[in-house]
Amino acid sequence: MSEMTSPDLGRRQVAERLQQGNTFLITAHRNPDGDALGSSIALARIAEKMGKRTAIVVRDGFSKPLHNIPGADRVIVSDILPPDYPNGIDAVFTMECPEHERTGFPVLPGPVVNIDHHLGNKMYGEINYLDLEAPSVGEMVMQVNDLLGVPMDPEMATAMYISLATDTGFFRYSNTTLRAFEAAEKLVRAGADPGQISLWINESVTSGSVRLLGLCLNTMEIVSQGRIATIDLPQRFFGEAGATAEDTEGIVNYGRLIDGVLVSALLKEAEGGCRVSLRAKPGVDVQAVAATFGGGGHKAASGCFIPQPMSEAKKTLVGLLERAIGR
Numbered sequence: 373m374s375e376m377t378s379p380d381l382g383r384r385q386v387a388e389r390l391q392q393g394n395t396f397l398i399t400a401h402r403n404p405d406g407d408a409l410g411s412s413i414a415l416a417r418i419a420e421k422m423g424k425r426t427a428i429v430v431r432d433g434f435s436k437p438l439h440n441i442p443g444a445d446r447v448i449v450s451d452i453l454p455p456d457y458p459n460g461i462d463a464v465f466t467m468e469c470p471e472h473e474r475t476g477f478p479v480l481p482g483p484v485v486n487i488d489h490h491l492g493n494k495m496y497g498e499i500n501y502l503d504l505e506a507p508s509v510g511e512m513v514m515q516v517n518d519l520l521g522v523p524m525d526p527e528m529a530t531a532m533y534i535s536l537a538t539d540t541g542f543f544r545y546s547n548t549t550l551r552a553f554e555a556a557e558k559l560v561r562a563g564a565d566p567g568q569i570s571l572w573i574n575e576s577v578t579s580g581s582v583r584l585l586g587l588c589l590n591t592m593e594i595v596s597q598g599r600i601a602t603i604d605l606p607q608r609f610f611g612e613a614g615a616t617a618e619d620t621e622g623i624v625n626y627g628r629l630i631d632g633v634l635v636s637a638l639l640k641e642a643e644g645g646c647r648v649s650l651r652a653k654p655g656v657d658v659q660a661v662a663a664t665f666g667g668g669g670h671k672a673a674s675g676c677f678i679p680q681p682m683s684e685a686k687k688t689l690v691g692l693l694e695r696a697i698g699r
């Protein structure tokens with residue numbers, strides 16, 4: 373639990389735990405994205421190739437494109453952990469969760485293996501493999517596998533590639549480092565197909581999600597001398613668009629497309645307040661803003677819940693964002 377824990381030590385400990393245990397539970401953060409799912413599926417596949425038993429359980433459903441990840445059909449979406457939990461489980465892997473609460477499950481203390489690349493991770497695991505430089509958690513899993521030497525197959529490589537591609541915005545964001553390209557090279561060599569994966573992820577959304585995007589874009593406001601874009605998603609839009617909760621992926625990014633906009637915020641109406649997604653251009657830290665409401669994420673991509681009605685929450689949020697931007 374020491375703050376001195378280096379990624380190298382964490383990686384070794386994760387590899388050892390996979391070798392020593394037999395039955396593993398893998399979970400990830402609520403509203404799982406491409407990295408949460410890609411890293412979970414890749415880890416399960418590695419463990420299974422080692423002859424271990426695994427189950428992947430996440431709290432919320434996910435967007436249609438992510439169902440194209442080979443192995444997505446084995447991800448269990450459930451409000452509860454398996455009935456035998458924690459009996460007979462040698463480790464619970466929490467993928468991409470800065471706090472164990474982020475899983476949405478009552479994860480008990482004990483053999484928790486925390487694998488993450490988020491700033492502000494609480495180091496709550498028995499093993500904490502935290503690598504802030506990692507382009508994605510799936511890339512961290514790839515590095516664990518490099519230690520284990522399990523032969524990479526195309527399915528495993530595809531899950532890891534999807535984690536890498538989605539977390540780097542398909543190799544556009546500032547985490548698109550040399551390390552990200554080095555990982556991509558390995559994964560393509562192992563059978564990941566970038567063109568096919570892009571079709572699966574970028575061009576396989578539901579019609580409802582595009583209609584929902586249209587409704588949301590019409591609400592966009594650009595404030596604070598063009599530096600902040602806000603987008604509203606009231607509950608009624610779901611019915612009007614024929615969309616589901618899984619269809620909101622990526623809407624927040626549209627504000628950031630605009631020249632001069634430094635932060636884009638999506639405010640989703642929810643029970644007792646709004647769920648907020650924040651995306652920033654380099655130089656602005658939205659993680660700090662999300663943290664004031666108990667949320668978190670990365671400097672460039674964070675989320676939180678504001679217990680206020682939409683219009684009020686927007687005012688509060690814009691005030692804090694203006695301070696984060698400065699001037």
Ligand SMILES: [Mn+2]
Nearest residue numbers: 407508509539
């Ligand atoms: Mn990630």
